[in-house]
Amino acid sequence: MNSLKPVRPLGAQEPFDVLLLLVSCIAIGILAGLLAAGIGQFIWLIILFPIGMGFAVGMGATVVIKARKVRAPLIAMLCAGLGGLVAYSMDLTLDYVRTRAAVGGNLEEYAVTLKTDTGIQATDAAVSEAVDFLFDAWGAQREEPEVDAQMAAILIGEPITVGELPEQAPPPPVGTAAAVEGFVRMRINAGTSIGNAGSDGAPIGPIGTMILWFVELSFTVGFAAFAARAEASEPACGTCKNWYSEEVAATVLGAEPTKAAAGAALERGDVAALVEGLPVPDDQKRFAALMARHCPVCESAPVYVEANLLFLGPKGTESKTLKRGFIEPALYTQIVVAANASYPQPEVALEQG
Ligand SMILES: [Zn+2]
Numbered sequence: 001m002n003s004l005k006p007v008r009p010l011g012a013q014e015p016f017d018v019l020l021l022l023v024s025c026i027a028i029g030i031l032a033g034l035l036a037a038g039i040g041q042f043i044w045l046i047i048l049f050p051i052g053m054g055f056a057v058g059m060g061a062t063v064v065i066k067a068r069k070v071r072a073p074l075i076a077m078l079c080a081g082l083g084g085l086v087a088y089s090m091d092l093t094l095d096y097v098r099t100r101a102a103v104g105g106n107l108e109e110y111a112v113t114l115k116t117d118t119g120i121q122a123t124d125a126a127v128s129e130a131v132d133f134l135f136d137a138w139g140a141q142r143e144e145p146e147v148d149a150q151m152a153a154i155l156i157g158e159p160i161t162v163g164e165l166p167e168q169a170p171p172p173p174v175g176t177a178a179a180v181e182g183f184v185r186m187r188i189n190a191g192t193s194i195g196n197a198g199s200d201g202a203p204i205g206p207i208g209t210m211i212l213w214f215v216e217l218s219f220t221v222g223f224a225a226f227a228a229r230a231e232a233s234e235p236a237c238g239t240c241k242n243w244y245s246e247e248v249a250a251t252v253l254g255a256e257p258t259k260a261a262a263g264a265a266l267e268r269g270d271v272a273a274l275v276e277g278l279p280v281p282d283d284q285k286r287f288a289a290l291m292a293r294h295c296p297v298c299e300s301a302p303v304y305v306e307a308n309l310l311f312l313g314p315k316g317t318e319s320k321t322l323k324r325g326f327i328e329p330a331l332y333t334q335i336v337v338a339a340n341a342s343y344p345q346p347e348v349a350l351e352q353g
Contacts, residue, residue, distance in 0.1 A: 003269030004325035005302065010071040010236055017068040018075055021061065025083030025224070028060035029053075033090025040091055046194055050088060050216040051223055057083040058227025065231045069241060073232040080228035084221040096183050103131050111155055122155040130154040132179035133171065139182025141189065188213075235304035235326070237295040244293040244304050251339050254278035257288035257309040263323035266290070266307045271334050279343035286311040288322070290339075292332060302326035 012018050032053045040049065061080040070076060107130055111122035122130075130151050137147045149162040153170040161167045174182075188206045195201025204212065235244040254277030255262040265273035280287045289310050295301035306324040310317055 002267055003327055003331055004267045004305075004323060005327070006325050007233065007235055007304070009073055009233060010069075010238060010241065012072050012075065013069045013241070017064075017070050018072070018079070020068060021064045021070055021076065022079045022082065024064045025057055025061050025079045025228075026086050028057050029083035029086035029224075030090065032056040033087040034094075036087070037091040037094050046212065047216060047219060050220040053087040054084050054220040054223025055227070057087055057220075057224035061224065061228040062231040065228060066243070069236070069243070071232055071234075071236055073229045076228035076232035077225040080224040081221045084224035085217070087224075088217045088220040092184070092187065095187070096180065099183065100131055100135075103134060104128070107131065107151075107155065110152075114152060114155055118156050118158075118160070120156040120158065123157075126155050126157055129173050132174050132176060135179040135182035135186070136174040137182070139185030139189075235293060237298055237301050239301060240295065240297045242295060242297055245296045247293065249292045251290040251292070251336050252278070252280055252343060253288040253290055253307070253335075253339065254280065254342070255288050257286050257311075257322070259322045262288035262307045262309075266305065266323050266327075269327065269331050271331075271338050274335055275338045275342055278339060289319075290335060291319075300329060303329055303332040305332065 036044075036049045036053055057080055061076060061083065064070065065076055104127055107122075107127050111127065115121050133154055134147070134151055145163070145165060146168060149160065149165050149168040150171050152162055153160045153168045157170060159167045159169040188209050191203055191205045192209050192212065193201035193203040194212070236242065237244065253262055254275045255265050255273055256277075262274065274290070287310055289308050291306040291308055293304045303326065304324075305327055307322045308319040309322055310319050312318075
């Protein structure tokens with residue numbers, strides 16, 4: 001029989017909480033994206049800025065998940081990932097809006113000339129449609145003179161003859177989606193450059209730009225999503241719905257610090273195997289420990305435990321989880337009593353980190 005019960009997320013408390021989480025993640029994504037894009041006018045630290053944005057969205061998501069008890073790892077990942085996507089695309093979005101405004105302004109000036117020539121005043125809708133058309137054409141790298149003549153035809157809404165070209169009829173509207181796609185293609189085709197601040201940097205072409213964007217986006221979305229998932233997967237009590245206490249009680253075990261030994265013994269609820277080998281010699285650098293957390297309310301609630309490998313790393317004591325799950329309080333007590341009998345436990349209470 002398996003003594004170790006898996007941690008099953010309880011799901012969200014109320015549907016409204018999911019909406020709140022989604023809105024919060026997007027709002028933080030917008031703010032983080034605006035901040036990064038603002039600083040990015042002067043300097044953009046590749047990879048680091050995207051990680052920072054992902055971190056900001058992930059931390060915001062964590063706060064909402066904790067406060068609203070959203071125990072749905074997948075939903076948490078989706079909301080935070082979406083927030084990350086919004087954050088990372090903010091720079092591109094702002095550039096799109098700015099470029100549209102600039103091109104639209106130029107077309108309005110051109111419309112004045114057109115009115116003098118044809119007597120037809122371009123409407124605002126026609127100007128917007130002409131901008132869509134240009135973005136789509138530029139994205140496809142169409143630079144032939146017909147493009148400008150067709151753009152003029154769109155503005156006046158009638159066939160027009162420009163220069164030596166045959167008469168051009170207004171082409172059908174391409175739509176905003178095609179305009180956005182065209183703009184993104186333009187940005188990719190223009191490429192970018194990476195290098196030290198203050199230098200011109202090494203240009204990377206369209207392929208390099210796409211790879212850089214993809215890697216950066218993965219960092220932003222990944223950091224946000226995984227922080228949110230970790231928080232939503234924290235142990236919670238099925239009875240009273242509270243999160244488990246963050247206070248961790250550690251018990252040094254005698255079993256080999258491996259999945260096959262300590263992990264399997266915990267799964268079997270094999271107390272003798274868990275404490276076998278205690279006391280741990282003072283100079284042993286790798287050993288197993290049982291980390292336990294409790295429901296702050298229900299005494300009879302299962303105990304959340306992790307069988308961890310503890311080892312002395314370059315940054316002090318490090319830990320790696322071998323197995324995690326819930327065990328019955330009686331079994332937990334047996335393990336602690338048995339461990340104490342063969343090895344008086346040092347008083348360790350570690351904060352969750
Ligand atoms: Zn409880």
